Every structure is written in C-alpha cells, then in structure tokens.
Amino acid sequence: MKISNKEKTMLCVLGSIIVGFLYYQFIYLSQVDQLQQKVSEENELKQKYDTVMNTIKSMEDKKSDVKILNAKIGDEALPFYPTINQEKIIIELDELLEDNSLKGSVTFQPIVSNSVENSKKDEKSLAESSLQAIVDQYNHAFGDAEKTQQSDDKTVTNSTKSDTNNKDSNNNGASNTNDSNNSKESGNKDSKDAKKNTVQYLKCEVNFEGKYEDLDKFLNAIAQNKKKIVVNSINVNSDTLDGVKGKINLEFYSIPKINDELEGYLKLDLNENYGKSVPFGAGTAGDTSVSKTASSGQEEKEPSDFIALVKPTASDLPTITIGKAKDDLRTSYVYADSNSVENVEMLLTQDGDKYYYKYKTSKGTFPANYDGLGAEFVPTSKNMVLDILSRSRLDANDNSGMKLKIVNKTDKLLKVNITGEDSNSPRVTVEGDLNNVSVSNK
Structure with a gap:
C-alpha cells in the first residue's frame, strides 16, 4: 500500500x-x-x-540589653543581703556595737519566708476644741452676724443633704451591700496575690547599754550601712545620769542575687572585705579613697550630687551609667551600652528655691516622664557636683565613650570632675555653658 x-x-x-x-x-x-x-x-x-x-x-543590641538588665537587677538588689546567715549578722552587729562603744546582746527569731508586712494607718476625726465655743461666742458678740448666718445656712444645707443621702442610702441598701461584698472579695484576692510574692527575712532583738551619744552613733551607723537594716522599734530607758539602756528590734531582708556576691558574702575571713565592690558611690567595698580634709592641709572634697560611670564594652557593666549619688535603691539610674560614643543629656532647672534634675540616654530616661521639670533634689553644698569615673582604653577597638550635654538653668555652678580618663583618647566630652558648668580632669 x-x-x-x-x-x-x-x-x-x-x-x-x-x-x-x-x-x-x-x-x-x-x-x-x-x-x-x-x-x-x-x-x-x-x-x-x-x-x-x-x-x-541584633545580637549586639541584645547583649547590651542583657547587660543593662543585669545592672538594673544588681543595683536595685544591692542594698539587701544575698542570703540570711546568722553567723554573718552576729559579726556585723557585734562590730556595730563595738565600734560605737555600746554593750549588748542579740536574740534572734526563726528565719521566715513570707510577704512583707503592711502597716495600716487608722484615720480618726479629732474632737473639736472646747475653746471653739468661746471663740464663736466672742465673734458673735462683736457683730459677726454674717458669718453666723452663713454658718447656719451651711448647717441647714448639710442637714438637707444628709436627709437626702439617708433616703438614697435606704433605696440603695442592696447595692451598697453588693459593693461591700465586692470590696471584701477584692481585698481577699489582693491578700492572696501578696502571699505569692514572698521574701526571706530575719527579726532580732538587740539589748544595749551605753551613753546616749553612742546610741545616736549606732543608729546613724545602721542608717549608713551598705546593707539595709530596718529599725522596727526602739525602747530606751534612762539608767544613770549619763547612760541609757534598752532594746532595738531589727529586721534583715535578703534577695537572691544573680551574680557571685553570695559566695563572697559567705566567706568568714575577718580580714577581708566582703561582697561585690560597688563600681561607684559612697561606702564602696574595698574603697580606700578618703576625702582630703582641712586638717591634712588640703581642701576638703565637695560631696557628689550625681555620679556617672564610663566603661569599655568588655566590662560586665554597661558602658554608660548615670544616677543620683547616695541612691541606695538605684531607682534614679539610667544606662546605655555600645562600642561607640553615646549621647547623654542632663538638664538642671530651678523653680523658686527648689532644684530639679533629669537626664536621658539612648536606652532610658529619668524620670520616666521626661516632659516635666524632673525630680526634686537638694544640693549637698554651695555648688552642684557631678563625678564621672572613666577608664583608660583597652585597645584600638575600644571605642565606647560619652558625649554629655549639660543644660544648667539654676543659680548654682555645676562642677564636673572626671577621674581615671584616658590621656591619649578621652572617653568623655562635656558640652555646656561655661558660665555655670566647670569641668576638671583629675
């Protein structure tokens, strides 16, 4: 085919x-x-x-955030004991008594872990003075009829309002009962929530005997102690013409720490300074620096109003820390952390005879509401003092630093004292009006 x-x-x-x-x-x-x-x-x-x-x-930013968070936790927990250890507390109280020439004994209660006790204040209406009737009669006798009439009008008005309120109260009795029940339920709920947040603490009773001046020094030493000791009550009896005796109830609170402070605290070497050294501030452990006094022939150092710290990024602490001096709870501190120059602003203002401060970094502000005047403070001397603790650079890659802009709107001079600065490549630069800001490197 x-x-x-x-x-x-x-x-x-x-x-x-x-x-x-x-x-x-x-x-x-x-x-x-x-x-x-x-x-x-x-x-x-x-x-x-x-x-x-x-x-x-974002790892660097996260590392910075972790360092800042650790610093905040460490600073706010610093005034509290890392743990309750009776042996350490006995040694501490014995030193306080001996240093202030007091004789005493200590009795401890069992260590407990419970919510912190709240003290409730009862409000009571004070009875009217018996002289008030005489004063009213005197005013009435001198023709103060208008005031009396106004008073009578107010009495009638208040009486009318009282009658109206009584009627409303009767009509809304059930509602008020419900509100009361709800209030009780809310109070019980708050009480249960408070029980969940517990803290370990120890109470003790110190019986003392000595001079009144020594007792005053002892109480001041407790107030200035680097660890917070709560004086719950004190009972003082006069024993002799120049002596007193009595008892003090003290409380010690502990907060678990995230650093190595516990290990150092539990060491019982009496020749060693315990605890992790505070990087700055009065009462630093191991700090041997003493202010120069007039008796040594040198000018006495003015106390600090504010303190700032500038460190390299290799440090465990943030590169920038600034806060109010002698702030034991570190609530006024702000931080920043980066391997570069951080811009920091500090504003000092005055309203009448009151002084206010506020400052900010790239990571935070104090106070939180930065739009207002700021937080009130009392300058510690005729001038305001800002102490900045810097540090020499570790290597060529160490670029951390602080550019501080100061606005001083007060009638006082702000002295900025910079110590430990790198002579070749300074970490700190200060901007401000030289008429009310003085900068010195030491």
Whole structure:
C-alpha cells in the first residue's frame, strides 16, 4: 500500500502532536511542579537566612540589653543581703556595737519566708476644741452676724443633704451591700496575690547599754550601712545620769542575687572585705579613697550630687551609667551600652528655691516622664557636683565613650570632675555653658 507525500506529511504532524502531548502530560508538567517546589523551597530558605542574619545583627543590641538588665537587677538588689546567715549578722552587729562603744546582746527569731508586712494607718476625726465655743461666742458678740448666718445656712444645707443621702442610702441598701461584698472579695484576692510574692527575712532583738551619744552613733551607723537594716522599734530607758539602756528590734531582708556576691558574702575571713565592690558611690567595698580634709592641709572634697560611670564594652557593666549619688535603691539610674560614643543629656532647672534634675540616654530616661521639670533634689553644698569615673582604653577597638550635654538653668555652678580618663583618647566630652558648668580632669 502506497502512501502519498501528503499522507506522510499528515502522519508526521499527527506523530509530532502525539509526542508533544505525551511530553507535556508526563514530562513537562512534572518538571514544572518540581520547579515550583524548588522555588518555594528557595523562598523558605531565603526567609530563614534573612531571619538568621537579622538575629545575628541584633545580637549586639541584645547583649547590651542583657547587660543593662543585669545592672538594673544588681543595683536595685544591692542594698539587701544575698542570703540570711546568722553567723554573718552576729559579726556585723557585734562590730556595730563595738565600734560605737555600746554593750549588748542579740536574740534572734526563726528565719521566715513570707510577704512583707503592711502597716495600716487608722484615720480618726479629732474632737473639736472646747475653746471653739468661746471663740464663736466672742465673734458673735462683736457683730459677726454674717458669718453666723452663713454658718447656719451651711448647717441647714448639710442637714438637707444628709436627709437626702439617708433616703438614697435606704433605696440603695442592696447595692451598697453588693459593693461591700465586692470590696471584701477584692481585698481577699489582693491578700492572696501578696502571699505569692514572698521574701526571706530575719527579726532580732538587740539589748544595749551605753551613753546616749553612742546610741545616736549606732543608729546613724545602721542608717549608713551598705546593707539595709530596718529599725522596727526602739525602747530606751534612762539608767544613770549619763547612760541609757534598752532594746532595738531589727529586721534583715535578703534577695537572691544573680551574680557571685553570695559566695563572697559567705566567706568568714575577718580580714577581708566582703561582697561585690560597688563600681561607684559612697561606702564602696574595698574603697580606700578618703576625702582630703582641712586638717591634712588640703581642701576638703565637695560631696557628689550625681555620679556617672564610663566603661569599655568588655566590662560586665554597661558602658554608660548615670544616677543620683547616695541612691541606695538605684531607682534614679539610667544606662546605655555600645562600642561607640553615646549621647547623654542632663538638664538642671530651678523653680523658686527648689532644684530639679533629669537626664536621658539612648536606652532610658529619668524620670520616666521626661516632659516635666524632673525630680526634686537638694544640693549637698554651695555648688552642684557631678563625678564621672572613666577608664583608660583597652585597645584600638575600644571605642565606647560619652558625649554629655549639660543644660544648667539654676543659680548654682555645676562642677564636673572626671577621674581615671584616658590621656591619649578621652572617653568623655562635656558640652555646656561655661558660665555655670566647670569641668576638671583629675
């Protein structure tokens, strides 16, 4: 059977169509599905890659946030004991008594872990003075009839209001009962929540005997102690002409620490300074620096109003810390941390005879509401003093520093004392009006 050329051409076209259809149906579509799957996998991998890269880029910020958070926790927990240890407390109380020339004995109660006790204040209306009737009669006798009439009007008005309130009270008795029940339920709930937040503390009774001046020194020593000791009550009896005796109830509170302070605190080496040294501030453990007094022939150092700390990023502490001096709870501290120069602003203002301060970094402000005047303070001397503790640079990659902008709108001079600065590459630069800001490097 002969096939013409036309038929051959038609058969070739038909074969091509069949082959194309089979390729499209069984090969091309499968390859397209595989390609789409690969593209989807590529997009997922790219998204994961971008997420990982963003996480890597934010690692420095997260490290800075962790350092700042650790510093805040450590600073606010610093005034409290890392644990309750009676042996250490006995040694501490014995030193306080001996240093202040008092004789005494200590009786401890069991260590407890409970919510902190709240003291409730009862409000009572004081009875009117018996002389008030005489004063009223005197005013009335001298023709103060208008005041008396006004007083009578007020009495009538108050009486009317009282009657109205009594009616409303009777009508709404059920509502008031419900409100009272709700209040009790709320109080019980708050009490349960308070029980959840417990703290470990120890109470003790110290019986003392000595001079009144020594007792006053003893109480001042407790107030200035680097660890917070609560004087709950004191009972003083006069024994002799120049002596007193009595008892003091003290409380010691402990907060678990996240650093290595506990290990150092529990050491009983009496020749060693205990605890983790405070980087700055009065009463630093191991701090041998003493203010120069006039008796030594040198000018006495003015006490600090504010303190700032500038450190390298290799430190466990943030690179920038600034706060109010003698702030035991560190509530006025703000921080920043980066291996670059941080911009810090400090604003001092005056309203009449009152002084206010506020400052901010890239990581925080004090007070939290930065729009107002700030927090009130009392300057410790005729001038205001800001002590800045800097540190020499570790290497060429150590770029941390502070650019401090000071705005002083008070009638006092702000003295800025910078110590420990790097002589070749200073970390601290201060900007401000030289008429009311004085900067010195020591």
